[in-house]
Structure formats: C-alpha cells, structure tokens
Amino acid sequence: MIVSLVAGALWAMLPAYVPNNAAVLAGGGRPIDGGRTLGGRRLLGDGKTWRGTAVGTLVGVALAVALNALQPTVAAALGGDLPTFPFRAAVGLALGAMLGDIGASFLKRRLGRRRGAAVPGLDQLDFVVGALALAVVLAPGWTVATFSLPRLAVVVVATPLLHLTTNAGAYLLGLKAEPW
Ligand code: CTP
Ligand code: MG
Ligand code: K
Structure with a gap:
C-alpha cells in the first residue's frame, strides 16, 4: 500500500527529476541570458545555459518514453498502479522542471544571490512547481488524474530528500560545484 503509493508518486515525477541532473552533466556554453543584466545583476546567470x-x-522526455515501455512489467512486479506518460505530459514535466529551475534563478538574482548560492526550499522544490504547472497546462486531465493528493504529499516530502542526496553525490563525484 505505502510502497505502491511512494512508487507511483516517484515514478510519475521521474521525467521531472532527471532533467536537472542531466543539465548538470550537459551544462556549459552560452548562457540563456546572454550576459544581460537587470538592475546591475545578471538576469539568470551563467548557471542556466541553452545546452x-x-x-x-x-x-526527461526520452526517459518518459522508456518508462512507458517498462510500465507493464514494473507495475506487474510491484502489484501497484503506475502511470504512463502521454507525450504532452512528458514535455510538461521535463520542460516545466527546467523552467521552474530557471525561474528560481531569476528570483535568486533579484534577491542578490550569486550563482550557486543556496536558497533552501526554493532549490529543492522550484522544479517540482514548474513541472506540475506546465503539466497542468499541457495535459490537464492527465495531471489531475495522476497527481492525487496522497501522491502530491509524497512528492513534496520525498523530493527535497532525493534532490539533496543526488546533488551531494554529484558534488562528491566532482560533477557539481556545490553540494546543493
Ligand atoms: N545547468 C545548465 N542549464 C540549466 C540548468 C543547469 O547548464 N538550465 C548546469 C550549469 O552548469 C549549472 C549546473 O547545471 O551550474 C547546476 O545547476 P544549478 O544548481 O541549477 O545552477 P547554479 O550553478 O547553482 O546556478 P543558480 O544559482 O542560478 O541556481
Ligand atoms: Mg545550484
Ligand atoms: K537550482
């Protein structure tokens, strides 16, 4: 019961979890803001790149496609119900996660925080808010049906823990400049 609830919640969020970690590996090149500033501070900063x-x-979208293929097998093994991802839901979760993170950088720069500065809470949940918001816009029926209140509660509690663990791991592996 609790296992299938947690599994369903995390599975549904996987296409939103992976983009930020992939960006850490793929980052570099031209920043989205092209170096532009607002009130003397960078619009977004060098940590948000096109690449x-x-x-x-x-x-994130490719992962959703892979999860769709694995869904029958994994759902049978767990004996629980796991969502599949229509294309619009996959794009909503993956692109929304990236946009949420970018929006948080915009806010951080307005608050005078430099690139890489930690803002507890915002750093761990910005991409969740972005992912769910864009999923609601692009695939409203799917999003409401998939993210039941119990699943949402699991996401809000488990995501910061997962985010802190993966980022600390990336830091220890030398892939990320800060452990958050
Ligand atoms: N990254 C990227 N493009 C994005 C998001 C992340 O290239 N849209 C890469 C950057 O190399 C970035 C790293 O992933 O430095 C870590 O991401 P994050 O912690 O979100 O960025 P920060 O460098 O901490 O910058 P900020 O303070 O703006 O969050
Ligand atoms: Mg950071
Ligand atoms: K971030």
Whole structure:
C-alpha cells in the first residue's frame, strides 16, 4: 500500500527529476541570458545555459518514453498502479522542471544571490512547481488524474530528500560545484 503509493508518486515525477541532473552533466556554453543584466545583476546567470536546458528537456522526455515501455512489467512486479506518460505530459514535466529551475534563478538574482548560492526550499522544490504547472497546462486531465493528493504529499516530502542526496553525490563525484 505505502510502497505502491511512494512508487507511483516517484515514478510519475521521474521525467521531472532527471532533467536537472542531466543539465548538470550537459551544462556549459552560452548562457540563456546572454550576459544581460537587470538592475546591475545578471538576469539568470551563467548557471542556466541553452545546452543544459535543451539536453535536460530531451533526456526527461526520452526517459518518459522508456518508462512507458517498462510500465507493464514494473507495475506487474510491484502489484501497484503506475502511470504512463502521454507525450504532452512528458514535455510538461521535463520542460516545466527546467523552467521552474530557471525561474528560481531569476528570483535568486533579484534577491542578490550569486550563482550557486543556496536558497533552501526554493532549490529543492522550484522544479517540482514548474513541472506540475506546465503539466497542468499541457495535459490537464492527465495531471489531475495522476497527481492525487496522497501522491502530491509524497512528492513534496520525498523530493527535497532525493534532490539533496543526488546533488551531494554529484558534488562528491566532482560533477557539481556545490553540494546543493
Ligand atoms: N545547468 C545548465 N542549464 C540549466 C540548468 C543547469 O547548464 N538550465 C548546469 C550549469 O552548469 C549549472 C549546473 O547545471 O551550474 C547546476 O545547476 P544549478 O544548481 O541549477 O545552477 P547554479 O550553478 O547553482 O546556478 P543558480 O544559482 O542560478 O541556481
Ligand atoms: Mg545550484
Ligand atoms: K537550482
């Protein structure tokens, strides 16, 4: 019961979890803001690049397609119900996660925080808010049916823990400049 609830919630969010990590690996090149500033501060900063955003989105969508293929097998093994991802839902989760992270960088720069500065809470949930918001816009029926209140509660509690763990791992592996 609890296992299938947690599994369903995390499975549904996987296409939103992976883009940020893929962006860390793929990042570099031209920043989205092209170096532009607003009130003397960078619009977004060097940590938000075209390449990281594009690769992150593509990896998230590709993962959703792979999960769709695996769904019958994994759902049978777990004895629970796991969602599949219509294309519009996959794009909503993956691109929305990237946009949520970009939106948070915009806010951080307005608050005077430099690239890489930690803003607890915002750093761990920005991409969740972005992913769910764009999923609701692009695939409203799917999003409402998939993210039941119990699943949403699991997502809000488990995501920060997962995010902190994967980022600390990426930091220890030398892939990321800060452990958050
Ligand atoms: N990254 C990227 N494009 C994105 C998101 C992330 O290229 N849209 C890459 C960058 O190399 C970035 C790294 O992933 O430095 C880590 O991402 P994140 O922690 O979100 O960025 P920060 O460098 O911490 O910058 P910010 O303070 O703006 O969040
Ligand atoms: Mg960061
Ligand atoms: K971030």
